[in-house]
Amino acid sequence: MLRTEQFTINIGPQHPSTHGGLHVEAVMDGEFIVDAIVHLGYVHRSVEKIAESRTYPQYVPYTSRLDYLASHLPTLGYCQAVEKMLGVAVPERAEYIRIIMAEFSRIASHLLFIGSCAIDLGATTGLIYCLRDRERIMDMFEMTSGQRLIASYMRIGGVSEDLPDTFIPAARSFIADFPEMIAEYDGLIIGNEILQARLKGVGRLNADDAIAYGVSGPNLRACGIDYDIRKAEPYGIYDRFDFTVPLAENGDSWDRLLVRMEEMQQSIHIIEQALNQLPEGEVKAKVPRIIKPAEGIEVYHRIESSKGELGYYIVADGGEKPYRLHVRAPSFINLMVLPMISKGGKLQDIIANIATLDPVLGESDR
Amino acid sequence: MEHFFLNIAHSLIVWLMGLGLSSKGADLVLLIVQWICIVAIVTINVIVLIWLERKVAGFMQQRLGPNRLGPAGMFQTIADAIKLLTKEDIIPSAADRIIFRTAPIFFIIIAVMLYVVLPMGDGMQIVDLNVGVFYFISVASLSTICLLMAGWGSNNKWSLLGAMRSVAQMISYEIPLAFSLLGVIMIAGSLSLSDIVAAQNNIWFIILQPVAFITFFIAATAELNRGPFDMPEAEQELTAGAYTEYTGMRWALFFLAEYTNLVAVSALASTMFLGGWHGPWLPSWIWIIIKTYLVMLIFMWMKWTFPRIRMDHLMSFSWKVLIPVTLANILVTGAGIQFLAGMGW
Amino acid sequence: MKGQGLLKGLYITLKRAVGKDITIQYPEQMPYLQDRFRGCLHFDYTKCIVCGLCTKACPNNVLSYESRQVEGSKKKELVSYTIDLQYCLFCNLCVEACPTNTLYFTHDFELSRYQRDQIKIVYEIPKEEPSAVKVDLKGDAPEPDETKKEKQLAAMTAALQKNPQKTVRKMVENDEDAEILAGILLEDEQKLSRMAALMIADREKAKKVAVAFVNKEKKDRLKGGGAEDESK
Numbered sequence: 034m035l036r037t038e039q040f041t042i043n044i045g046p047q048h049p050s051t052h053g054g055l056h057v058e059a060v061m062d063g064e065f066i067v068d069a070i071v072h073l074g075y076v077h078r079s080v081e082k083i084a085e086s087r088t089y090p091q092y093v094p095y096t097s098r099l100d101y102l103a104s105h106l107p108t109l110g111y112c113q114a115v116e117k118m119l120g121v122a123v124p125e126r127a128e129y130i131r132i133i134m135a136e137f138s139r140i141a142s143h144l145l146f147i148g149s150c151a152i153d154l155g156a157t158t159g160l161i162y163c164l165r166d167r168e169r170i171m172d173m174f175e176m177t178s179g180q181r182l183i184a185s186y187m188r189i190g191g192v193s194e195d196l197p198d199t200f201i202p203a204a205r206s207f208i209a210d211f212p213e214m215i216a217e218y219d220g221l222i223i224g225n226e227i228l229q230a231r232l233k234g235v236g237r238l239n240a241d242d243a244i245a246y247g248v249s250g251p252n253l254r255a256c257g258i259d260y261d262i263r264k265a266e267p268y269g270i271y272d273r274f275d276f277t278v279p280l281a282e283n284g285d286s287w288d289r290l291l292v293r294m295e296e297m298q299q300s301i302h303i304i305e306q307a308l309n310q311l312p313e314g315e316v317k318a319k320v321p322r323i324i325k326p327a328e329g330i331e332v333y334h335r336i337e338s339s340k341g342e343l344g345y346y347i348v349a350d351g352g353e354k355p356y357r358l359h360v361r362a363p364s365f366i367n368l369m370v371l372p373m374i375s376k377g378g379k380l381q382d383i384i385a386n387i388a389t390l391d392p393v394l395g396e397s398d399r
Numbered sequence: 400m401e402h403f404f405l406n407i408a409h410s411l412i413v414w415l416m417g418l419g420l421s422s423k424g425a426d427l428v429l430l431i432v433q434w435i436c437i438v439a440i441v442t443i444n445v446i447v448l449i450w451l452e453r454k455v456a457g458f459m460q461q462r463l464g465p466n467r468l469g470p471a472g473m474f475q476t477i478a479d480a481i482k483l484l485t486k487e488d489i490i491p492s493a494a495d496r497i498i499f500r501t502a503p504i505f506f507i508i509i510a511v512m513l514y515v516v517l518p519m520g521d522g523m524q525i526v527d528l529n530v531g532v533f534y535f536i537s538v539a540s541l542s543t544i545c546l547l548m549a550g551w552g553s554n555n556k557w558s559l560l561g562a563m564r565s566v567a568q569m570i571s572y573e574i575p576l577a578f579s580l581l582g583v584i585m586i587a588g589s590l591s592l593s594d595i596v597a598a599q600n601n602i603w604f605i606i607l608q609p610v611a612f613i614t615f616f617i618a619a620t621a622e623l624n625r626g627p628f629d630m631p632e633a634e635q636e637l638t639a640g641a642y643t644e645y646t647g648m649r650w651a652l653f654f655l656a657e658y659t660n661l662v663a664v665s666a667l668a669s670t671m672f673l674g675g676w677h678g679p680w681l682p683s684w685i686w687i688i689i690k691t692y693l694v695m696l697i698f699m700w701m702k703w704t705f706p707r708i709r710m711d712h713l714m715s716f717s718w719k720v721l722i723p724v725t726l727a728n729i730l731v732t733g734a735g736i737q738f739l740a741g742m743g744w
Numbered sequence: 745m746k747g748q749g750l751l752k753g754l755y756i757t758l759k760r761a762v763g764k765d766i767t768i769q770y771p772e773q774m775p776y777l778q779d780r781f782r783g784c785l786h787f788d789y790t791k792c793i794v795c796g797l798c799t800k801a802c803p804n805n806v807l808s809y810e811s812r813q814v815e816g817s818k819k820k821e822l823v824s825y826t827i828d829l830q831y832c833l834f835c836n837l838c839v840e841a842c843p844t845n846t847l848y849f850t851h852d853f854e855l856s857r858y859q860r861d862q863i864k865i866v867y868e869i870p871k872e873e874p875s876a877v878k879v880d881l882k883g884d885a886p887e888p889d890e891t892k893k894e895k896q897l898a899a900m901t902a903a904l905q906k907n908p909q910k911t912v913r914k915m916v917e918n919d920e921d922a923e924i925l926a927g928i929l930l931e932d933e934q935k936l937s938r939m940a941a942l943m944i945a946d947r948e949k950a951k952k953v954a955v956a957f958v959n960k961e962k963k964d965r966l967k968g969g970g971a972e973d974e975s976k
């Protein structure tokens with residue numbers, strides 16, 4: 034028998050499929066993963082510390098940069114957290130616009146998820162088709178906020194500007210074309226037997242471990258746990274909409290993909306309802322220019338972002354700036370299960386696992 | 400037109416003999432000219448192919464592909480080649496220098512050697528070996544060694560992983576590749592490629608051996624390291640696999656060799672299954688070009704559509720599916736031949 | 745059946761391959777930008793009331809200005825205004841804060857520069873003529889106002905009349921041509937004023953016009969010369 038040796042290999046931070054700077058130190062036995070250690074912090078920008086030197090409204094653009102793939106969602110969470118501190122009521126129309134934007138962000142994020150999942154498994158063309166359709170959402174963001182990726186559209190007390198006239202037709206046409214897009218992804222990506230073989234049974238996460246690790250979002254629902262903050266603790270006006278929470282059973286990579294596919298359809302469903310109910314009126318509440326929550330106010334607000342439970346913990350000290358701000362980043366916590374689900378798998382499986390856990394490094398490294 | 404190249408060769412010999420060369424000497428000179436022609440064909444083909452591949456990928460992804468340099472971006476590849484030539488040639492300090500340097504050279508030499516037996520038209524074959532198919536398969540399998548050399552020589556873990564993958568993959572797929580050609584050889588009754596082409600005068604072997612064609616095609620994709628079987632390169636997993644440490648022209652040589660292999664295997668597929676140079680109206684050498692390019696287009700089409708298969712699935716697919724199927728195919732073919740012979744055909 | 749999904753994928757890519765492409769050929773073809781698109785931040789110096797709200801709103805200290813007290817009044821006036829675009833988050837907070845719409849975003853998104861200091865946009869307001877503005881960013885110079893233009897024009901015309909040869913020397917190839925041009929301009933009032941205006945507004949165009957003038961004159965002279973010969 035020849036002597037064999039384990040070796041360590043650094044997957045990332047400079048690697049084609051580590052989603053922008055994830056560093057995994059993998060101990061390998063041939064093609065098999067013996068152990069994996071996730072090193073975070075490569076794109077650390079001290080976003081939490083920056084908050085302490087910015088006033089409350091000034092911090093809004095930075096939150097967009099947390100999860101840049103769904104930039105409306107983290108902004109929404111932050112604005113709602115500050116509104117909670119101040120006790121500001123947001124105008125109806127703004128609430129609806131926020132929901133529409135948030136759900137479109139979720140779709141944009143999931144579209145990129147499916148595309149990047151395809152390209153990480155080697156199917157380049159799948160990514161391009163997803164990006165093509167995502168561009169339409171980006172165009173809508175550009176219409177409303179003027180920016181495509183990092184929108185900074187929400188404001189404390191509402192949104193920065195009302196929807197332009199072109200937005201609603203664009204949104205409706207996107208909704209109308211959506212089944213066609215889904216059919217294309219179904220044919221090219223989801224229905225592909227090679228892809229199914231690579232994802233089914235890979236990176237299985239069982240429900241107990243998921244809860245123990247604090248996994249949230251689609252990754253948790255793929256394990257079969259019915260937990261969605263939009264339902265469990267509705268924020269904004271989510272309680273007015275009718276939608277289901279898609280669930281799967283096995284918690285493997287394949288289920289994580291399917292859950293997200295289904296979630297996009299639900300988001301479309303929510304947007305449709307919101308568009309139909311959209312009332313007229315103001316889009317921004319009267320908020321004082323200088324925001325000074327009283328000393329000692331602490332607030333934790335969480336929303337269901339496209340990656341999971343996104344929470345903001347803000348402590349005020351009576352000044353214009355937060356005393357401390359903490360972000361509970363879902364990507365960060367979801368990534369912690371990566372070593373567990375990758376052990377014993379192959380090198381190719383760890384790539385699939387990273388892809389289907391859908392981390393965004395801007396958020397997990399902060 | 401039909402005998403355009405043959406006439407050139409003939410007049411060359413006549414002219415050389417006229418200069419006072421013996422017939423052996425004239426043959427030798429002709430052989431050298433043929434070799435130069437092969438190298439030229441290979442290079443031009445690769446330039447066209449890379450452009451074609453980019454265009455195909457572009458069209459599939461609803462883009463235009465290269466379109467800046469020259470007509471329809473034709474000169475993009477040339478510009479890239481110039482860029483690669485001017486790049487710094489980096490050899491990692493921990494690399495095994497001799498192996499690292501020779502690997503790309505061997506790779507391209509082996510790729511060019513494949514062309515010796517391919518009939519590029521009626522009578523256009525450099526050497527008509529009576530074991531042509533055997534020669535082709537055995538030379539093609541040598542390229543594994545070059546990939547292993549590249550992976551080992553670079554002294555990089557990614558490279559080594561890529562190299563090990565390539566060895567495992569190539570060895571497993573050599574067998575179904577050879578087995579799927581056996582059916583054709585049995586029908587033609589010869590290992591010589593020109594005999595096999597001649598045997599397809601009436602009916603192409605793709606009709607007699609459809610299963611063999613499919614298995615051959617799959618095995619060839621794996622042999623060529625092309626998607627969905629591009630394990631040794633596997634960009635999304637192994638960064639660039641066995642080629643990770645290569646830069647500039649050394650890397651380009653690998654690239655060149657891969658495309659050269661692609662042309663050779665596609666030409667083999669059209670020779671073995673698609674009737675070789677047989678075809679109406681057009682000269683024979685144009686037919687083989689058309690067929691080869693069609694086969695290559697299918698290779699590209701597959702590469703840009705499918706995700707990469709997983710290593711263990713790849714192996715089990717070869718040993719558990721392809722090899723039994725090819726064996727069964729040989730059995731059925733043999734039985735059929737016996738049966739028809741018994742019927743007095 | 746196994747393999748169906750693969751075939752379907754092949755069919756989809758084939759369909760897309762023969763279909764139309766969706767990309768924009770960028771430098772030749774410009775993307776369609778929505779009305780609210782935030783490209784480059786601009787500053788309209790005439791409207792600014794120096795209230796400082798923009799700098800307070802900006803999260804990243806992009807904006808800064810220098811001001812001074814207007815003599816004999818409480819009002820302030822602007823000396824210079826700086827937008828250090830490299831730190832801008834394009835968040836729109838300053839635009840929303842400004843009460844007079846002084847700041848606005850244009851659709852110009854090609855913000856790359858070769859040097860770092862070219863990114864900074866400085867609007868300087870000269871003391872004497874508070875409205876004349878020098879802008880460091882290429883291409884977007886605000887038009888100097890009418891009075892200044894007129895002054896410049898008058899100066900240029902005077903120079904042309906006084907010492908034409910020297911003034912136009914830079915516009916043409918050699919001294920000889922300059923002489924010819926000077927002759928033309930002195931002869932024709934209209935041409936002189938037009939040239940003066942062009943030399944202020946657009947040097948390149950002025951050069952072209954000058955060369956055209958000279959060439960035409962040369963041709964005319966040749967013809968005229970020929971005619972003279974004939975007459976002799």
Ligand code: SF4
Pocket residue numbers: 785801802803804805806807831832833834835836837838839
């Ligand atoms: S857009 Fe935002 S970052 Fe840029 S200058 Fe205005 S307030 Fe500052």
Ligand code: SF4
Pocket residue numbers: 791792793794795796797798799841842843844845846847
């Ligand atoms: S907010 Fe507007 S008016 Fe006030 S200083 Fe800034 S640019 Fe000038």
